[in-house]
Amino acid sequence: MDLIPRSNVVHKLEKRSLLIAINCIAALSIFFFGYDQGMMGGVNGAQNYYENTMHFGHPDPETGAPVIDNTLLQGGIVSIYYVGTLVGCLVGGWFGDKYGRIKTIALGAGWAVLGATLQTSAMNHTWMIFARLINGWGTGILNAIVPVWATETAEHKSRGQFVAIEFTLNIFGVVVAYWLEYGCSFYTKGNGSFVWRFPIAFQIVPLLFLFAIVFIFPESPRWLVKVGREEEARYILGRLRGETGEDMGKAEAEFQDIRNIAELERKTATRTSYWSMFTGRGSGKLHTARRVQLVIWLQIMQEWIGIAGVTIYAPTIFRTAGISNTDVQWISGLNTITYMLSTLICVFTLDRIGRRWTLYWGSVVQGISMALAGGLTTAGQSHPLGSAAAKAYSSGAVAMIFLFTATFGATWLTVPWLYPAEIFPLEVRAKGNAWGVVGWSVGNGWLTLLCPVMFKALKENTYYVFAAANVITIPMVWALYPESNQRTLEEMNLVFAADSIWNWDAERNFKILKEQNPELVQAAQRGHSVLDPETGLPVRNSVARNMSLDVNAMNSRHHDDVIDEKQTFKHG
Numbered sequence: 001m002d003l004i005p006r007s008n009v010v011h012k013l014e015k016r017s018l019l020i021a022i023n024c025i026a027a028l029s030i031f032f033f034g035y036d037q038g039m040m041g042g043v044n045g046a047q048n049y050y051e052n053t054m055h056f057g058h059p060d061p062e063t064g065a066p067v068i069d070n071t072l073l074q075g076g077i078v079s080i081y082y083v084g085t086l087v088g089c090l091v092g093g094w095f096g097d098k099y100g101r102i103k104t105i106a107l108g109a110g111w112a113v114l115g116a117t118l119q120t121s122a123m124n125h126t127w128m129i130f131a132r133l134i135n136g137w138g139t140g141i142l143n144a145i146v147p148v149w150a151t152e153t154a155e156h157k158s159r160g161q162f163v164a165i166e167f168t169l170n171i172f173g174v175v176v177a178y179w180l181e182y183g184c185s186f187y188t189k190g191n192g193s194f195v196w197r198f199p200i201a202f203q204i205v206p207l208l209f210l211f212a213i214v215f216i217f218p219e220s221p222r223w224l225v226k227v228g229r230e231e232e233a234r235y236i237l238g239r240l241r242g243e244t245g246e247d248m249g250k251a252e253a254e255f256q257d258i259r260n261i262a263e264l265e266r267k268t269a270t271r272t273s274y275w276s277m278f279t280g281r282g283s284g285k286l287h288t289a290r291r292v293q294l295v296i297w298l299q300i301m302q303e304w305i306g307i308a309g310v311t312i313y314a315p316t317i318f319r320t321a322g323i324s325n326t327d328v329q330w331i332s333g334l335n336t337i338t339y340m341l342s343t344l345i346c347v348f349t350l351d352r353i354g355r356r357w358t359l360y361w362g363s364v365v366q367g368i369s370m371a372l373a374g375g376l377t378t379a380g381q382s383h384p385l386g387s388a389a390a391k392a393y394s395s396g397a398v399a400m401i402f403l404f405t406a407t408f409g410a411t412w413l414t415v416p417w418l419y420p421a422e423i424f425p426l427e428v429r430a431k432g433n434a435w436g437v438v439g440w441s442v443g444n445g446w447l448t449l450l451c452p453v454m455f456k457a458l459k460e461n462t463y464y465v466f467a468a469a470n471v472i473t474i475p476m477v478w479a480l481y482p483e484s485n486q487r488t489l490e491e492m493n494l495v496f497a498a499d500s501i502w503n504w505d506a507e508r509n510f511k512i513l514k515e516q517n518p519e520l521v522q523a524a525q526r527g528h529s530v531l532d533p534e535t536g537l538p539v540r541n542s543v544a545r546n547m548s549l550d551v552n553a554m555n556s557r558h559h560d561d562v563i564d565e566k567q568t569f570k571h572g
Contacts, residue, residue, distance in 0.1 A: 010218040027169035034173025042181025046196040071452035082445030084136020092141030093434025101149040109211040112138025120201040144434040147421035152220040160350035171340040178333040261490040295420040299439030306466030342409035354485035362411025367470030373400035374463030
C-alpha cells in the first residue's frame with residue numbers, strides 16, 4: 001500500500017495488536033483529559049495560588065483550611081475552561097469531518113500545549129482565566145475526535161471494552177494529578193508557587209508525546225470511505241480485522257456496509273452544518289436533531305448526578321463531612337484510586353449488559369449513596385465536633401462518597417462519552433460527537449460555577465440535589481435512549497430512522513428495516529459471507545441501490561414490484 005507512508009504502524013501491526021496500539025494513543029489523550037480535570041482540585045487548595053496570585057481567599061488562622069472570600073471568582077476560573085472546551089469541540093468536530101481524525105488530534109494536542117504553558121506562567125486571575133480558556137479549547141478538540149477515532153477502528157462486538165479501557169487511563173490521570181499535588185504540597189511547606197505551577201506544567205509532557213507520535217498511526221477507515229479514499233480504507237480495515245482463516249471476508253463485509261451507508265446518508269441528508277443538525281433541517285430519516293438532543297442531555301446529566309462536584313471540590317466535600325484539613329488531601333487521593341480501579345468493572349460488563357443497563361444500576365446506587373451522604377453528614381454535625389458519634393457519622397458520609405465515586409467509575413463515566421461516538425451518521429460523526437462535548441461543557445461549566453455557591457448556601461443539602469438528578473436519569477434513559485451495544489455503527493442509522501422519539505418505537509422500526517435492508521448489516525450478521533463460493537475470494541460488489549430508511553417507502557416499492565410482476569405475467 002504505497003498511499004500510506006511506510007513509517008505508519010499499520011504496516012507492522014495487525015488485528016488485536018494494532019487495535020491495542022490505537023487504544024494506547026487514544027488513552028494518552030484521555031489521560032491528559034483526566035489529569036487536567038483532577039489537577040484543579042489541588043491547585044485550588046494551594047495557599048500561594050488562592051491568596052497571593054488569584055486573590056479569592058485566605059487560610060483559616062486556626063485550621064489552615066482555605067476560606068473562600070470570592071466564590072464566584074474561584075468557580076469562574078474553573079468553569080471558564082468549559083467555555084473553551086465548548087468552542088474547541090465545535091472546531092474539532094468540523095475540522096475532524098473535513099480533514100480527518102489524525103490531523104485533528106495533532107491540532108488539539110498542540111493547542112492544549114499552548115494553554116498549559118500559559119496556565120503555568122499565570123501571574124493573576126485575568127491571565128489564568130484566558131489561559132484556561134485556551135487550554136479548554138485544545139481539550140475540546142481532543143474530546144470531540146478521539147472517541148470517534150477509537151470507535152471507528154474498533155470491532156462492534158468489543159467497542160465498549162476498548163473505550164472503557166481508555167477511561168481507566170482517564171481516571172489514572174486524575175490519580176496522578178491528586179498524588180503529584182499532594183507530594184508538591186510538602187515542598188517549602190506548601191507556600192511557594194511551585195506547589196501549583198509544577199502540576200500544571202506536568203501535563204505538557206504527554207501532550208508533546210501525543211503530538212509527535214499520532215502521525216504514524218492509521219486514519220479512520222470510515223472517514224477515508226467518506227472522502228473517497230476507498231483503497232486506503234480497505235487496506236486499513238484488512239489490517240484491523242485480518243484477512244486469513246476465520247477472519248476471511250470480515251473486513252470486506254464491513255467495508256461494503258460502510259460504502260452502502262455512506263451512499264445512503266448522502267441521499268438522505270442534504271445539510272450537515274451544526275445548525276442543521278441541531279434543528280433537524282435537511283436530515284430526513286436520519287433524525288440527527290434527536291440524536292443531538294440525546295447526547296447533549298446525557299452529558300449534562302452525567303455532571304449533575306454529582307461527579308463534577310466530587311472530582312473538583314472533593315476537599316470541600318470531605319471538610320463538609322467533618323474531616324480535618326490535614327487528612328482531606330490524602331483521603332481525596334485515596335478516593336481517586338478506588339475511582340480508577342472501579343473503571344475496570346466497566347471493561348468487563350459494558351459489552352455484556354449493554355449501555356442502558358449500565359446506566360440503570362449506576363443511577364440507583366449513586367442516588368442512594370448521595371442521599372445517605374447528605375443524611376449522615378447532617379447527623380454528624382448535630383453532635384459535638386470530635387465526639388465519637390460525630391466521627392462515626394462523618395466516616396459513614398465519606399464511605400458513601402467513596403461508593404458513589406466507585407459506582408460512577410463503573411457506569412456513568414464511560415457511557416456518555418461512548419454513546420455519542422456510536423450513534424451519529426458517518427457524514428457528521430465528528431460533529432455529532434462534538435455536540436456531546438457541548439453537553440459536557442455546559443453541564444460541567446454550569447455545575448462547577450454553582451458548586452462553590454451551592455456548598456456555601458446549602459452545605460450538606462447539596463447532596464440531595466445530586467441524588468434527585470440520579471433519580472431523574474432512570475426514566476429518561478428507559479424511554480428515550482436506544483441500545484447501541486453489539487450493533488455496528490452503520491446499524492445505528494436504522495435504529496434512529498423511526499419518526500417517534502420513544503425507544504420502543506425505535507426498536508420495532510429497526511427490526512423491520514434490518515429485514516428490508518440486509519445489504520446494510522452484513523458485518524453484523526453471523527454466517528453471512530461476502531466470499532465467492534468458487535474462488536473463496538472477496539466479492540467486491542458495487543454500492544447497493546434501492547436502500548431506504550423509510551419503512552413505508554420500502555413497503556410501497558414492494559407493492560409496486562408485485563403489481564409489475566402481475567402485469568408482466570398477464571401480458572406475457
